[in-house]
Amino acid sequence: MGLSGDLAATREFFSPRAAGWEDRHPDDDVLFSWAVEQLGLCPGDVAVDAGCGSGRALAPLRAAVGPRGAVLGVDATPAMLAEAARLGRQPISACLLGDVGRLPVRDGSVAGILAAGLLPHLPDPVGALREMARAARNGARLGVFHPIGRRALAARHKARGARARDMNIDPRRIGPLLAQGGWTLERLDDADDHYLALAVRDG
Numbered sequence: 001m002g003l004s005g006d007l008a009a010t011r012e013f014f015s016p017r018a019a020g021w022e023d024r025h026p027d028d029d030v031l032f033s034w035a036v037e038q039l040g041l042c043p044g045d046v047a048v049d050a051g052c053g054s055g056r057a058l059a060p061l062r063a064a065v066g067p068r069g070a071v072l073g074v075d076a077t078p079a080m081l082a083e084a085a086r087l088g089r090q091p092i093s094a095c096l097l098g099d100v101g102r103l104p105v106r107d108g109s110v111a112g113i114l115a116a117g118l119l120p121h122l123p124d125p126v127g128a129l130r131e132m133a134r135a136a137r138n139g140a141r142l143g144v145f146h147p148i149g150r151r152a153l154a155a156r157h158k159a160r161g162a163r164a165r166d167m168n169i170d171p172r173r174i175g176p177l178l179a180q181g182g183w184t185l186e187r188l189d190d191a192d193d194h195y196l197a198l199a200v201r202d203g
């Protein structure tokens with residue numbers, strides 16, 4: 001089966017930006033660790049980094065679930081996964097090439113999902129959220145996260161010519177979007193320096 005037009009466009013945009021991805025924003029690590037903490041993961045849990053890119057969240061996710069847990073990173077852009085490999089992220093996690101709309105995990109098996117920088121790049125956010133809900137166990141948390149404020153992110157997308165759907169994280173839209181995807185919004189931080197919509201799977 002061929003790659004959908006949307007995923008092909010995603011690859012086209014991210015491939016030339018993959019090398020040195022984290023060098024552009026080296027101070028974001030603290031916010032990533034904080035975002036992972038909000039998922040409330042426990043040792044032995046299964047965690048997913050949806051749209052993991054170069055894998056910046058993988059180390060904090062591994063620290064949260066410990067050696068008995070499992071960490072899975074999924075990304076649609078091979079160059080991003082190559083960057084994750086170059087940065088030595090593979091020994092701490094499984095990094096797979098794939099679409100977050102089709103996660104390679106059993107129903108109800110995942111305790112926490114981080115979706116960092118992902119939602120504006122999804123043409124069908126509800127479909128992807130539903131797939132994450134399928135994978136999530138009851139009580140699992142999802143963090144829709146950006147290590148930058150929403151307005152600054154939209155300006156960055158514009159400057160880079162990204163085909164981003166910034167309305168997907170609009171504060172008026174994110175709650176209903178999550179609800180359609182099977183998640184209940186618990187908390188929304190729409191701050192100047194970060195964005196976190198924290199949701200729980202309770203159905």
Ligand SMILES: C[S@@+](CC[C@H](N)C(=O)[O-])C[C@H]1O[C@@H](n2cnc3c(N)ncnc32)[C@H](O)[C@@H]1O
Nearest residue numbers: 051052053075076077080098099100116117121
């Ligand atoms: C802005 S980057 C964020 C990467 C990483 N999470 C971070 O915060 O550094 C968005 C990532 O989402 C990936 N992506 C976009 N759509 C995807 C999809 N449908 N399935 C899997 N990955 C996707 C892109 O390839 C890209 O690596």
